[in-house]
Every structure is written in C-alpha cells, then in structure tokens.
Amino acid sequence: MSKLPAVLITGASTGIGEVYAERFARRGHDLVLVARNKARLDAVAARLIQETGVSIDIIQADLTRVADLDIVEARLREDAAIGVLINNAGGNLRGGFLTQTPDDVARLVALNTTAVVRLASAVAPRFAEAGTGAIVNISSVVGLAPEFALSVYGATKAFVTFLSQSLSVELGPKGVYVQAVLPAATRTEIWEHSGIDVNTMSGVMEVAELVDAALVGYDRREAVTIPPLPDAAQWETYQAARQAMLPNTRQEHAAERYRTAG
Numbered sequence: 001m002s003k004l005p006a007v008l009i010t011g012a013s014t015g016i017g018e019v020y021a022e023r024f025a026r027r028g029h030d031l032v033l034v035a036r037n038k039a040r041l042d043a044v045a046a047r048l049i050q051e052t053g054v055s056i057d058i059i060q061a062d063l064t065r066v067a068d069l070d071i072v073e074a075r076l077r078e079d080a081a082i083g084v085l086i087n088n089a090g091g092n093l094r095g096g097f098l099t100q101t102p103d104d105v106a107r108l109v110a111l112n113t114t115a116v117v118r119l120a121s122a123v124a125p126r127f128a129e130a131g132t133g134a135i136v137n138i139s140s141v142v143g144l145a146p147e148f149a150l151s152v153y154g155a156t157k158a159f160v161t162f163l164s165q166s167l168s169v170e171l172g173p174k175g176v177y178v179q180a181v182l183p184a185a186t187r188t189e190i191w192e193h194s195g196i197d198v199n200t201m202s203g204v205m206e207v208a209e210l211v212d213a214a215l216v217g218y219d220r221r222e223a224v225t226i227p228p229l230p231d232a233a234q235w236e237t238y239q240a241a242r243q244a245m246l247p248n249t250r251q252e253h254a255a256e257r258y259r260t261a262g
C-alpha cells in the first residue's frame with residue numbers, strides 16, 4: 001500500500017491547527033507542525049505520536065519573521081514526503097483601524113497573507129511537477145463581510161479566499177487541489193487575543209466540529225468550504241452574480257452613468 005503524504009500544518013500548537021493535526025494523524029499521515037510555542041508543539045506531538053504512532057516533526061517558527069519563514073519554505077520545497085500544506089496560522093488585532101498601530105497591522109498582514117502566499121509558493125511547483133498535492137488555506141467568512149468593520153483582518157482573509165480560488169484555476173489543471181476554508185466564529189484562543197470573551201458570543205462553533213466539516217469539504221475536493229453555511233446555493237448564487245458582472249467591465253468607454261454632460 002502506498003504511503004500517505006505527510007502534512008505540514010501551520011498554527012498547530014492550539015485551536016483549529018491542533019485539531020487538523022489530530023485528524024490527519026488519526027488518518028495515518030506523518031506530520032510537520034509549525035508554530036512559535038515549542039512547549040505546546042512538543043505536547044501536541046507527544047500526545048499524537050502516543051495515540052496514533054505517526055511520525056511528527058516540529059518547526060518552531062514565527063511566520064512574521066523572514067528567517068523563520070525561510071526555514072519552513074525550505075522544508076516545503078525540499079521534503080518530497082510532504083503532499084499537503086495546511087496554511088492555518090493566523091491572527092486578528094484588538095480595536096479598530098483608527099487605533100491599530102502600523103506595526104501591528106504590518107505584522108498581521110505578514111502572518112495572514114505574506115506567510116500564506118509564500119508557503120503556497122514554496123510548495124506549488126513541486127506539487128505541480130508531481131501532478132498531485134493539496135493546499136488548504138484557512139480564510140474566514142469575515143473576508144466576505146466589509147460590514148463587520150474588521151477592516152485589516154477581513155482584507156487579509158479576502159486575500160486568502162481570492163488567492164485560493166485563483167490558485168484553483170492555475171493549479172487545478174496540474175493536479176493540485178486548493179481549498180479555501182471559511183469558518184465563522186469558532187471557539188479558540190483567537191478571540192482572547194482579540195480582546196473578546198468568546199463566552200459572551202452566540203453562534204460559536206466548537207473547533208472539532210469546524211475541522212471535521214472542513215475535512216468533509218476536503219474529501220469532496222470542494223474549492224471553497226464554508227462549514228457554517230447551510231445552503232450551498234447561496235454561495236453559488238453569489239459567485240454566479242460576480243461572474244455575470246465581469247464581461248460587462250470590458251468597455252472602450254466609461255459607462256453612461258459616469259459621463260459628464262457636454
């Protein structure tokens with residue numbers, strides 16, 4: 001029986017990434033787990049090795065630091081055993097656009113977008129050459145909702161969703177599966193880091209249920225998986241309206257509604 005591909009998971013020390021690690025370990029995949037907190041990574045690895053017997057490497061890395069990102073990129077480029085990348089590590093910021101510091105914003109963009117695209121870029125050529133491989137990018141429903149006024153965070157997640165959909169167009173014909181996963185509120189520590197008590201919120205999904213639903217989409221090779229959305233037709237209608245608009249944007253002249261008199 002051919003060996004399963006190894007799975008590299010960023011943000012695997014807790015939350016959504018930790019559950020992805022558990023689920024893929026239980027499926028028999030060797031793992032490479034990436035995060036900043038080595039003690040937590042070691043604990044997750046030790047538990048899963050004991051419970052499942054798979055091989056687990058850890059890489060302590062701050063994905064907002066270029067030197068650390070380089071190490072993870074190199075592992076993705078050079079380790080032919082890795083066939084799945086779970087681009088999960090991400091965060092949010094406290095406060096709003098007027099109070100967030102430029103440095104905090106830059107760090108969030110680095111983590112939620114630059115790291116995601118660089119890790120995908122590191123692994124995509126090898127996957128395309130092999131004609132197989134999977135890239136799972138954890139986005140968010142917030143990336144569809146400027147109304148939530150989570151401007152920087154939402155913009156980073158809109159980037160992740162767009163990147164994933166466009167990579168599906170570019171890489172799908174080469175045998176590479178790209179999935180965007182769009183959770184809504186899910187019970188993890190991210191809320192505490194954003195200064196929000198998740199226990200005061202309603203409609204919060206448990207993290208195991210979120211990941212199990214995302215894996216149903218993964219097993220179906222779904223391009224965009226929105227675990228909390230009951231009716232897939234709403235997403236399909238949204239996409240159809242967007243696609244219907246595009247041909248009307250290719251014009252030699254400005255639309256009548258923008259023409260000045262005279």
Ligand SMILES: NC(=O)C1=CN([C@@H]2O[C@H](COP(=O)(O)OP(=O)(O)OC[C@H]3O[C@@H](n4cnc5c(N)ncnc54)[C@H](OP(=O)(O)O)[C@@H]3O)[C@@H](O)[C@H]2O)C=CC1
Nearest residue numbers: 011013014015016035036037062063090140186188189190
């Ligand atoms: N929870 C939710 O409601 C939702 C979450 N998401 C997305 O899910 C993904 C996972 O978030 P979630 O599990 O909720 O959050 P958590 O805060 O629980 O986990 C985040 C993970 O990312 C790691 N991480 C954070 N910063 C860095 C960094 N600079 N370098 C490397 N690793 C880092 C953390 O580990 P360490 O601190 O050890 O580095 C941790 O393992 C994120 O992309 C988030 O945007 C999307 C929609 C909803």
Ligand SMILES: N[C@@H](C=O)C(=O)O
Nearest residue numbers: 092140142184185190
């Ligand atoms: N992480 C959450 C917001 O901060 C979300 O994406 O819903």
